[in-house]
Amino acid sequence: MDTMRERFVSTTTALLDADPGLAVVLADITATQFDPAKAKHPDRVLNVGIREQLLVGVAGGLALAGLRPIAHTFPSFLIERPFEQVKLDLGHQDVGAVLVSYGASYDMAYMGRTHQSPADVALLDTLEGWTVHVPGHPDETEVLLRDAAAGTGRVYLRLSGETNRAPRPVEPGRMAVVKRGSDDASGVVVAVGPLLDPVLEAVADLDVTVLYAATVRPFDVESLRSAVARATTADVVLVEPYLAGTSSHAVDEALLDTPHRVLGLGVARQELRRYGTPAEHAVAHGLDPASLRQRIGAFLG
Amino acid sequence: MALMTGDEKHGPAATSTLDVLWVLYTRVLKGLDPGDPDNPLRDRFLLSKGHGPVAYYAVLAALGFIPEEWLRSFGSFDSPLGHHPDRVLVPGVEIGSGSLGHGLGLAVGTALGLRARGLATQRVVTLLGDAELDEGSNHEAIAYAGAVGLERLTAVVIDNQSATHGWSGGIATRFEREGWSTVTVSGRDHDALEAAFTAPHPGRPRAVIAVVEPKDA
Numbered sequence: 001m002d003t004m005r006e007r008f009v010s011t012t013t014a015l016l017d018a019d020p021g022l023a024v025v026l027a028d029i030t031a032t033q034f035d036p037a038k039a040k041h042p043d044r045v046l047n048v049g050i051r052e053q054l055l056v057g058v059a060g061g062l063a064l065a066g067l068r069p070i071a072h073t074f075p076s077f078l079i080e081r082p083f084e085q086v087k088l089d090l091g092h093q094d095v096g097a098v099l100v101s102y103g104a105s106y107d108m109a110y111m112g113r114t115h116q117s118p119a120d121v122a123l124l125d126t127l128e129g130w131t132v133h134v135p136g137h138p139d140e141t142e143v144l145l146r147d148a149a150a151g152t153g154r155v156y157l158r159l160s161g162e163t164n165r166a167p168r169p170v171e172p173g174r175m176a177v178v179k180r181g182s183d184d185a186s187g188v189v190v191a192v193g194p195l196l197d198p199v200l201e202a203v204a205d206l207d208v209t210v211l212y213a214a215t216v217r218p219f220d221v222e223s224l225r226s227a228v229a230r231a232t233t234a235d236v237v238l239v240e241p242y243l244a245g246t247s248s249h250a251v252d253e254a255l256l257d258t259p260h261r262v263l264g265l266g267v268a269r270q271e272l273r274r275y276g277t278p279a280e281h282a283v284a285h286g287l288d289p290a291s292l293r294q295r296i297g298a299f300l301g
Numbered sequence: 302m303a304l305m306t307g308d309e310k311h312g313p314a315a316t317s318t319l320d321v322l323w324v325l326y327t328r329v330l331k332g333l334d335p336g337d338p339d340n341p342l343r344d345r346f347l348l349s350k351g352h353g354p355v356a357y358y359a360v361l362a363a364l365g366f367i368p369e370e371w372l373r374s375f376g377s378f379d380s381p382l383g384h385h386p387d388r389v390l391v392p393g394v395e396i397g398s399g400s401l402g403h404g405l406g407l408a409v410g411t412a413l414g415l416r417a418r419g420l421a422t423q424r425v426v427t428l429l430g431d432a433e434l435d436e437g438s439n440h441e442a443i444a445y446a447g448a449v450g451l452e453r454l455t456a457v458v459i460d461n462q463s464a465t466h467g468w469s470g471g472i473a474t475r476f477e478r479e480g481w482s483t484v485t486v487s488g489r490d491h492d493a494l495e496a497a498f499t500a501p502h503p504g505r506p507r508a509v510i511a512v513v514e515p516k517d518a
Binding site: 025059060 | 389395403412413438442
């Protein structure tokens with residue numbers, strides 16, 4: 001199976017052939033993989049070098065000129081370093097773009113904190129009008145990327161080396177029920193992107209409804225409310241592969257008229273100052289199946 | 302400009318740009334039409350130095366992009382004319398600016414986009430201040446635009462000696478080092494400015510350093 005990153009390259013390469021209004025902007029990362037596309041479309045595959053403010057600025061300028069830009073690098077350098085360009089060169093100019101990151105929260109655990117970006121979605125949450133996709137499988141990546149490229153809005157596609165075993169049918173903007181609890185279900189668990197498999201393993205013996213989200217912004221209020229209405233208690237557990245609690249406010253807003261409790265699980269703010277593997281970091285943040293079982297079980301009683 | 306009261310923030314910035322703006326809009330830029338401000342075949346002017354936009358608004362009003370009466374409510378809650386321009390609110394304004402160091406990157410992207418769309422003759426001009434050049438983002442754009450020979454791009458730098466630590470060796474050298482064509486002229490001499498903006502610079506972006514009276518003079 002290819003990776004999300006590889007599917008991003010192959011899908012984008014095909015889209016460049018099909019759509020003369022599409023352009024890709026790179027900052028060295030993944031540039032070699034786009035060499036064949038650049039050879040065919042030298043004016044629409046642009047590598048600005050390791051200049052991430054320019055990466056986003058150029059994307060904004062391309063959009064002002066009437067193109068649909070896709071800008072790509074690691075999330076630390078796509079969202080965090082050029083955050084003001086994301087805010088102003090895209091948002092304030094009221095133009096659209098697709099930002100595609102790869103590396104997620106701790107895919108590059110061995111590189112340390114400089115290459116970890118668990119706060120990216122929370123940062124984008126401070127801005128207006130962003131759609132955020134967090135696919136859990138390369139097949140989902142292709143669906144969401146094609147949808148984003150065909151649109152006009154501002155879209156963040158957060159790709160990871162962590163992948164669920166099987167793809168799920170995804171409809172951009174909608175959560176799907178992947179485990180339906182009984183009429184006595186003790187709550188609802190929302191699993192985001194590549195954390196679906198660990199969540200399903202963790203709650204195998206629990207009577208809960210599990211919603212799968214490959215799109216987290218806009219937050220699918222309707223699906224959450226429907227799932228909560230079927231449970232005996234309005235208890236919601238969010239399991240997100242980025243900063244813990246990022247979507248807690250979205251749950252609060254969705255259930256404004258319903259007394260409820262929310263447990264937000266995800267990556268901790270604490271800087272671990274550890275290297276190693278993504279699996280080791282998942283354990284450290286309590287996102288492995290055993291830790292999730294304990295934390296979800298304790299919350300739902 | 303006569304409506305300025307002296308209370309405008311960045312007043313010197315407003316007056317420093319007036320002659321350059323007038324020359325650009327009346328002698329250099331093509332395809333600008335108040336009746337069709339989104340004409341896809343127009344040249345683009347991006348005001349990066351969004352501080353002190355009174356001169357910019359005055360030129361837009363004089364040419365019919367905005368009503369002159371808008372100038373009287375400058376900066377008020379219901380006015381589309383803020384102390385930093387907003388492209389969403391003001392016809393003819395290509396970018397919203399105010400935070401320094403954004404216009405040149407956007408201009409590079411716009412020039413690349415026009416090229417990718419096959420618009421071969423349209424040019425992109427962006428105006429910066431000498432103090433604004435301190436922003437590191439500009440140097441990412443200067444280096445890249447020079448390296449790829451972005452001929453249709455022109456950066457005009459208004460030099461009123463307001464950069465905190467100055468520019469050792471002169472502003473033009475910063476651009477020349479990256480392969481730009483450069484010229485330094487008086488920012489008050491209309492004929493010299495026109496010549497600077499219209500001189501050929503094949504295969505290279507152009508930097509026009511427009512020197513005006515020092516900010517604190």
